[in-house]
Amino acid sequence: MALDSESFSILLDTIRRFIQERLVPAENHVEEYDEVPQDIVEEMKELGLFGLSIPEEYGGIGLSMSQECQVAFELGRTALAFRSVFGTNVGIGSQGILMDGTPAQKHEILPRVASGELIMSFALTEPDAGSDAAALKTRAEADGDEYVLNGTKRFITNAPRAGAFTLMARTGGPGASGVSAFIIPAALPGLRLGKTDKKMGQRGTKTCDVILENVRVPASAIIGGVPGQGFKTAMKVLDRGRLHISAVSCGIAQRILHESTAYARERKQFGKAIGEFQLIQAMLADSQAEMLAGWSLVQDVSRRFDLKPPHMSDPEISMQASCTKLFCTEMVGRVADRGVQIHGGAGYINEYKVERFYRDVRLLRLYEGTTQIQQLIIGRELLKSH
Known part of the structure; x- marks a missing residue:
């Protein structure tokens, strides 16, 4: 499409x-x-x-x-x-x-x-299951033609706004094959939210715990109607999400570069704009080159994603999406760091937006799979295919 x-x-x-x-x-x-x-x-x-x-x-x-x-x-x-x-x-x-x-x-x-009538949230992470998503403990026990869910989900984005959750719970034995994906309305009895998290950055975003205590849903709430497919669904979803976050990373890198370049033109030291100093130019140049490299990677892999059969997983595309997410989110961290450095002391002051962007982008290396998880995916696929 x-x-x-x-x-x-x-x-x-x-x-x-x-x-x-x-x-x-x-x-x-x-x-x-x-x-x-x-x-x-x-x-x-x-x-x-x-x-x-x-x-x-x-x-x-x-x-x-x-x-x-x-x-x-x-x-x-x-x-x-x-x-x-x-x-x-x-x-x-x-x-x-x-x-x-x-x-x-x-x-x-x-x-x-x-x-936008219904805000959907994705509830996978738990207090003891983040990167190891297959180890989740939230259980969904069959009871006739219903399931009874118990457990806690953590750091769930948009949970305070959500009208429903795509929620992963264990319906079977250990490992990935025992996980099912459910559609869970937020207003069900037994579902409650923890206090809203106070985070390092990204003010205005909302995350909190989602706590389930004997929450009952019909068996028809399982996505696709088939138990045991939830982990596969989650992984397919994450491929797309990783490319999206990579593109966001390139966009915020461009904004930080814009703010840094404008400051370098205006700020004067030793009688001239700091942008005239070669070491400032070097930081700007490195940021520009890395941003363009990341954006080129996003465009290439997203086009490859569009060419694969719809709704089908492809290990090669998954590996390339991980490469893209790894590079772009690490890249924007470096661009933000240089942005603060170019601003000098002003870069540490909230009045200048580069300070808040520095805090905001730190999260990009954590969600949709940490940098280390991307490295594991890439390394595992390389060893399989070479």
């Missing part, structure tokens, strides 16, 4: 204007009050941002992976909290249903997700 080139060009121009005219001016509000203004959320719904990756037949825009990455790049050029509002609807919250859900699940859930 993909939007025709003319329509996509109009969409991209509209999103760019929205970012510059509405989101960038609201960045200080988000930083100060730790929230995205509701009027902006409503405008996001009107623009169709909650349904970017959902096919038109379910009320979405139906972007291809490469088109989604171009939009994600633009969204990376402002505070990451804005993208987070609808990020789970576009990615990990909806894609499992789209890829593996039953026709009834798709028609019931996806139109509401695409419109």
Whole structure:
């Protein structure tokens, strides 16, 4: 699926204007009050941002992976909290249903997700299961034609906003084959939320624990209706999410570079702009080269992703998505560090936005699989194929 080139060009121009005219001016509000203004959320719904990756037949825009990455790049050029509002609807919250859900699940859930009426969240991580996702302990015990769920999920993005969760629970024995994916409405009896997490950065994003105590759901809540497929669903979803985050990383690297270049032109030391000093130019040049390398990698792998059979896993593409995520998220960390250095003491002061971007990008190396998990995936695939 993909939007025709003319329509996509109009969409991209509209999103760019929205970012510059509405989101960038609201960045200080988000930083100060730790929230995205509701009027902006409503405008996001009107623009169709909650349904970017959902096919038109379910009320979405139906972007291809490469088109989604171009939009994600633009969204990376402002505070990451804005993208987070609808990020789970576009990615990990909806894609499992789209890829593996039953026709009834798709028609019931996806139109509401695409419109923004329903915020979906993805609940995989637990207090004792993060990178080792197959070790999760949340259990779903069969009881007639229902399942009873007990357990705790941790650091769940958009949980305080969510109307439903794509939630992984153990229906069988140990390991990946015992995990099933469920659609869990947030309002069910026995489901409650922990306190909202206070994080290093990304103010305006919302995460918290999701606690399940004897939560009952019908067997039809299992995505695809087949137990034991949840881990496979999660891994397929993460391939797409890793490319999306890579594109976001390139976008925020571009924004940091823009802020750093502007400061280097204006700030004077020893009688001239610091941008005239070669060591400042070297830091700017390294950031520009790395950002372009990362963005080229995102564009290439996202096009390869679009060429594979829909909803099918491909070990080679998964490895390339991991390479992209590893490089781009590590790259933006280096760009942010140089940005602070170019700003000098001002780079450590909140008034200059490079300080908050420095904190924001640190998370990119952790979610959707840590850098170390990407290294393991890449190394394992190389040993298999060579």
